[in-house]
Amino acid sequence: MTPEEVGQRLVALLAPVEATATVSGGQAHSRATVDVPPHAWRAALLAARDDADLACDYFDWLSAVDELSDGFDMVAHLWSxxxxxxxxxxxxxxxxxxxxxxxxxxxxxxxxxxxxxYEMFGIDFAGHADLRPLLLPPEFEGHPLRKEFVLASRVAKPWPGAKEPGESEAGGGRRPIRPPGVPAPGEWGVVPTPAGAGGVGEGPRGGTPARPTRAARERPARPASDDGGTA
Incomplete structure (x- = not known):
């Protein structure tokens, strides 16, 4: 069956549930993609398994995508x-x-x-008898794969993407770039970061960094040596 035929077959099996069939990208590796309402989630996977034409007997993976205010997309890939x-x-x-x-x-x-x-996105699975922590310690708070979750390690540790190949650790050249997953200074924490302290495009509420004053840009005077000689 072609991806189009697979999608149409599953939609027909779920009627009168409103389901929509499309085809993913990937050319030779494209897949039928069927969107169903949440209440038909289990019925869709059951139909894909038990129908003789679909015969999706192998469960590949299940995960979610954070779509922010639109909610979460549950995704499961099945294979025959x-x-x-x-x-x-x-x-x-x-x-x-x-x-x-x-x-x-x-x-x-x-x-x-x-x-x-459940652990990474905070999505509940009704009827699952053992939704206990799998990867994180029991005392961990929050769901790391939600887009509002601040990746603290990226705040505390320099992000490799901020450096060009061959650029030294101590070398200057480019101002630091805020890594993905880290909010702009002033958007989190209890003490907003002063303007310009966070790198390109930063400042309170992610504004443009303030330009340093002329006095700040001038080189400080060189201290005279005690013996009057040159240093």
Whole structure:
């Protein structure tokens, strides 16, 4: 079956549920992509597994995408070892109450993936009996793969992307660049960073850095030596 036929087949199986079939990019590696409402999440994966034409017997992976105010996109990739085709199933859940039904009973291999997605995005899987921490310590607060989560390690450690190849650690040349995942100074923390202290395009609320005064740019006077000689 072509990706178009796979998507259309799954949409037909889910009727009267409103589902939409498209095809992902990737040319020879493109996949049928079927968007379903959250309440049909489990039914979509079950239909893809049990239909003789689709026969998606292999669960590949499950994760989510943070779409900010639009919520989270749940994504699962299924594969048919007999038919040699795959399908991406997606469902968008609201940010306020991100939850879908667990599919562990459909694909037992989804248990690990649901635990990771719950931990990293804060998405609940109704019916999952063991949503305990998988990768982070129990005392960890927050969900690291949400876009509002500040990656503290990128604040504390220089970002390699701020340097050109061959540029020395002590060398100047370019002002530091704020790495991805780090808010502009003044956007987080209790003490806003003064203008210009954070690098290109920084300053309070991410404004343009202030230019240094002429006095600040002038070279300080060289101290005279005690014996009157030259240094």
């Amino acid at each position: 070892t007999a038919r040699r085709h795959g399908v991406l199933v997606r469902a968008r859940v609201p940010r306020e109450t991100p939850t879908v039904d667990s599919v562990v009973a459909v694909y037992p291999g989804a248990a690990w993936h649901e635990r990771e997605t």
